[in-house]
């Protein structure tokens with residue numbers, strides 16, 4: 317199983333010569349094996365993902381803030397009839413999911429009612445999505461703390477486990493449940509948008525700090541933590557300084573990075 321980072325910027329895509337290294341695309345991660353592709357969110361980074369019609373393709377939405385949804389209609393492979401794709405979220409049922417996505421990519425916000433004619437795309441309840449993939453996969457969801465709601469996911473196959481926890485404002489009341497959910501993961505993707513200092517004035521914005529990610533890592537038995545949802549104003553130079561100060565096993569997400577589980 318491999319994890320590909322297609323986008324790890326928070327809130328809004330950025331384009332700047334000072335942000336080339338970590339990238340400007342918003343949240344999109346892909347888990348890929350010989351049989352399947354699972355996407356965590358479709359921020360602007362989703363436009364660069366190559367969907368293979370011979371694989372089972374599942375898109376899991378944490379929630380529907382712009383930075384996690386805006387790339388969905390910009391992936392040219394999704395628009396091909398042979399690319400059968402399931403879209404799901406633990407946050408809403410299939411009917412509501414269908415409504416949200418069709419509304420977002422229609423009329424007022426988008427030039428075409430693009431999801432009206434995509435017969436290859438199926439909106440599924442999360443329980444159906446859990447059963448959709450080949451036998452041997454285990455997909456679980458966990459409620460996160462974020463304005464409007466958000467869900468994290470874990471995907472396990474052949475003793476390899478990847479956990480995605482974006483977007484989330486970490487609280488001590490969720491600590492035990494979150495630690496249990498992330499236990500023995502090979503990779504945990506952590507929302508580390510803010511520094512601890514910045515977080516003081518960003519209570520209620522729905523994001524955690526890098527430092528909380530470091531503390532979380534020291535409390536659980538997991539392979540590595542990837543810190544993502546980088547603040548849109550954070551330059552490569554600033555991220556390099558932060559990255560160099562992180563303990564072993566904690567890394568900053570980067571566009572285009574491929575990690576083997």
Ligand SMILES: [Zn+2]
Pocket residue numbers: 326327343381383384483545
């Ligand atoms: Zn976000």
Ligand SMILES: [Zn+2]
Pocket residue numbers: 379381462483522
């Ligand atoms: Zn959000």
